[in-house]
Amino acid sequence: MKVSELPLPVDGGRALRIETDTDSVMIVGDEYSRKAYIDQFGDVETVYDAKTRWYRVPAFDAKRKEYSDHKARDCAIWGCE
Numbered sequence: 819m820k821v822s823e824l825p826l827p828v829d830g831g832r833a834l835r836i837e838t839d840t841d842s843v844m845i846v847g848d849e850y851s852r853k854a855y856i857d858q859f860g861d862v863e864t865v866y867d868a869k870t871r872w873y874r875v876p877a878f879d880a881k882r883k884e885y886s887d888h889k890a891r892d893c894a895i896w897g898c899e
Contacts, residue, residue, distance in 0.1 A: 819863070819864055821852060821859075821864060822861045826852065833845045833846060834873060836872065838875075839859065839878040839882055840882065841886055859875075859878075862877050863876065
């Protein structure tokens with residue numbers, strides 16, 4: 819399901835968590851934040867992951883792995899918190 823098709827929470831329901839192209843997720847709880855996500859990452863296909871309760875974005879897998887590999891190298895050099 820594309821980001822534009824995901825049902826937004828109603829009546830104070832739990833906001834959606836959608837993966838980005840890094841190791842983070844973006845919280846989407848209204849039309850404004852949905853538009854911000856789409857503007858930044860596109861109207862990508864998502865897959866719900868019941869274990870994490872996030873929407874995963876398979877199209878970002880390679881870029882996310884590259885980001886994580888670079889981050890691990892930097893952590894090895896500079897340390898991580």
